[in-house]
Amino acid sequence: xxxxxxxxxxxxxxxxxxxxxxxxxxxxxxxxxxxxxxxxxxxxxxxxxxxxxxxxxxxxxxxxxxxxxxxxxxxxxxxxxxxxxxxxxxxxxxxxxxxxxxxxxxxxxxxxxxxxxxxxxxxxxxxxxxxxxxxxxxxxxxxxxxxxxxxxxxxxxxxxxxxxxxxxxxxxxxxxxxxxxxxxxxxxxxxxxxxxxxxxxxxxxxxxxxxxxxxxxxxxxxxxxxxxxxxxxxxxxxxxxxxxxxxxxxxxxxxxxxxxxxxxxxxxxxxxxxxxxxxxxxxxxxxxxxxxxxxxxxxxxxxxxxxxxxxxxxxxxxxxxxxxxxxxxxxxxxxxxxxxxxxxxxxxxxxxxxxxxxxxxxxxxxxxxxxxxxxxxxxxxxxxxxxxxxxxxxxxxxxxxxxxxxxxxxxxxxxxxxxxxxxxxxxxxxxxxxxxxxxxxxxxxxxxxxxxxxxxxxxxxxxxxxxxxxxxxx
Numbered sequence: 267x268x269x270x271x272x273x274x275x276x277x278x279x280x281x282x283x284x285x286x287x288x289x290x291x292x293x294x295x296x297x298x299x300x301x302x303x304x305x306x307x308x309x310x311x312x313x314x315x316x317x318x319x320x321x322x323x324x325x326x327x328x329x330x331x332x333x334x335x336x337x338x339x340x341x342x343x344x345x346x347x348x349x350x351x352x353x354x355x356x357x358x359x360x361x362x363x364x365x366x367x368x369x370x371x372x373x374x375x376x377x378x379x380x381x382x383x384x385x386x387x388x389x390x391x392x393x394x395x396x397x398x399x400x401x402x403x404x405x406x407x408x409x410x411x412x413x414x415x416x417x418x419x420x421x422x423x424x425x426x427x428x429x430x431x432x433x434x435x436x437x438x439x440x441x442x443x444x445x446x447x448x449x450x451x452x453x454x455x456x457x458x459x460x461x462x463x464x465x466x467x468x469x470x471x472x473x474x475x476x477x478x479x480x481x482x483x484x485x486x487x488x489x490x491x492x493x494x495x496x497x498x499x500x501x502x503x504x505x506x507x508x509x510x511x512x513x514x515x516x517x518x519x520x521x522x523x524x525x526x527x528x529x530x531x532x533x534x535x536x537x538x539x540x541x542x543x544x545x546x547x548x549x550x551x552x553x554x555x556x557x558x559x560x561x562x563x564x565x566x567x568x569x570x571x572x573x574x575x576x577x578x579x580x581x582x583x584x585x586x587x588x589x590x591x592x593x594x595x596x597x598x599x600x601x602x603x604x605x606x607x608x609x610x611x612x613x614x615x616x617x618x619x620x621x622x623x624x625x626x627x628x629x630x631x632x633x634x635x636x637x638x639x640x641x642x643x644x645x646x647x648x649x650x651x652x653x654x655x656x657x658x659x660x661x662x663x664x665x666x667x668x669x670x671x672x673x674x675x676x677x678x679x680x681x682x683x684x685x686x687x688x689x690x691x692x693x694x695x696x697x698x699x700x701x702x703x704x705x706x707x708x709x710x711x712x713x714x715x716x717x718x719x720x721x722x723x724x725x726x727x728x729x730x731x732x733x734x735x736x737x738x739x740x
Contacts, residue, residue, distance in 0.1 A: 424504045431501030432476055438517060439479040439496050441636035443470040446646055447481060456650040457492065458485025476502045488529040488657030489627075492649070493522045496633070517633035518610070521649055525625040529657045530616050532669040535587055536577040537597070538611035543575035552617040553577050555676055556669075560584055568593055571602040579672070582665045587614070587655065595644050605644045608632040612648070614656060617673070627652060 446452050447470045453460050460483045462472045472480040477498040484491035498517045500506035509515075534556040538546055547553050557577040563569035564581035570588060574597060578584035588597065596606050610630040618626045629649055634641045661669065707715065 427504040427507060428502045431503070431507065434501050435477050435498045436473075438498060438633065438636045439471055439473075441639050442496065442519070442633065443481065445639040445643075447471075447483075452643075452646055452650065453483050453492075456486055457483035459483065471496075476500070486650075486653065488526060489653055490524045490526060492524075495520050495522075498633070519631050519633050521627075521629040523627035523629075523649065523653055524623045525627060525653075525656065527625065530625040531656075531659055531661050532579075532616055532666065532673065533583055533587075533656065533659065533661075534579040534615050534617060535583055536611065536613040536615075537570065537574055537588075538577075538613075539573055539609075540575045542611055543577055546611065546613070547577055550613070551619050552615045553613075556617065556672055568598070570597040571599045571606070573602065579669060580665050582662065586659065587652075589655075592648070592651070596648060601644075605641070608634060608642050608645055612652075614652070617676075627656060 447460055448454065461468045461470045462480065462482050463469065470481060472482075474480060477500050479496040479498075481494035481496070482491065483494075486492075496517070496519050499510055499515045534552055536543065536546060536550075536553055536557065543559065547557065547559060556579045558579075560576045560578055560581060564585040567585065568590070570576060570593065576584050576588070578587075593601070595601055596609065602609070608631045610632060611628075612630070613628040614626075616625045618624050618628075627649075629645075631642055631645050633639075707718075710718070
């Protein structure tokens with residue numbers, strides 16, 4: 267039994283050594299590629315083979331020494347065990363032993379995503395090509411400053427127009443003051459105090475706005491003072507100037523003469539251009555209530571130009587105030603054509619509403635250019651002329667009785683209007699109070715409403731009880 271058992275033991279020993287050797291080789295390979303799975307290696311190999319088509323493949327070498335190759339007989343004997351232990355990868359190549367530390371710095375190329383092809387897309391269709399259908403990105407060009415340039419240009423034009431327009435209005439106002447407010451002028455001869463101050467160096471004009479100027483004069487019989495207001499175009503405003511080019515505007519001057527209470531009789535009278543006269547009769551309260559538009563001259567006498575209309579309380583007043591001198595100077599046919607271009611209206615009333623002064627004379631003229639202020643000399647001369655004429659004028663008994671009856675009737679109507687306004691205000695207050703009480707009751711609870719009804723019922727019953735007076739017997 268010793269002879270045959272020794273070769274058997276030797277065979278078992280050799281088989282054990284070969285098995286141990288195959289296990290050692292498998293453990294050595296697993297330790298060398300620790301952290302890498304076979305699936306990951308296969309994926310990396312496929313990605314690298316796809317991305318590295320154009321450049322030549324990089325030949326890689328093993329960094330660690332290979333284990334000593336086994337004998338041919340050992341390889342034949344251990345072939346079955348190696349194939350069973352190690353995973354087989356038919357597509358493995360030299361990239362199986364990739365070392366990231368040795369080839370650090372090599373750029374990694376990412377494979378582009380494959381274009382998605384729909385079922386109805388054909389190879390000949392150019393729209394299905396992802397390269398051709400890709401929209402080119404918009405390249406930002408140089409920034410445009412058109413809006414900024416327009417805004418800055420507008421501001422510059424506005425500033426230039428502000429100063430130039432302001433200067434133009436000041437020149438017009440100063441030209442008028444130099445013509446009619448300085449020494450030996452019309453107002454200087456007819457008023458003792460001219461200007462906005464009391465001193466010799468006081469200014470003639472008071473500038474309220476860029477296009478509004480005031481002129482004041484006082485110290486004349488029959489009146490307490492005169493106030494002239496120059497309302498010029500808004501030349502300092504660029505938008506207003508552009509509007510004036512479309513709708514033609516004009517510069518105007520208005521005079522307000524405050525008559526003394528005892529100096530003016532009962533007079534309501536107005537002269538204006540025909541179109542303006544119709545508007546005045548509808549809008550101005552005293553003309554609407556007392557005056558009427560005269561259809562013709564009283565008594566067949568010489569009358570105003572065809573362009574003008576007269577509104578008066580009676581024909582007697584109109585005939586007395588439209589004198590021959592006025593017709594020859596301004597309101598006649600020939601005179602008005604030559605000197606009346608700037609005339610707008612004049613309005614005399616002892617029932618003027620809207621201010622503290624009831625007895626007033628109102629004149630309104632259009633201003634010419636700064637170089638042609640002399641054209642309105644005759645129009646300005648009407649102011650002192652009518653101050654004296656109205657101050658001396660007295661109505662006849664027949665005209666006075668008519669005007670007094672009209673004023674008493676107007677006073678009654680005004681009183682009725684005041685009473686109606688008071689009644690309406692009182693009713694409105696009652697309605698508001700009732701509404702407030704109803705809203706307050708709506709907010710109360712059911713218990714509060716019940717208590718309130720009880721109080722009201724007790725109050726009503728107390729009022730219904732007869733009153734008994736107690737007297738003390740002596």
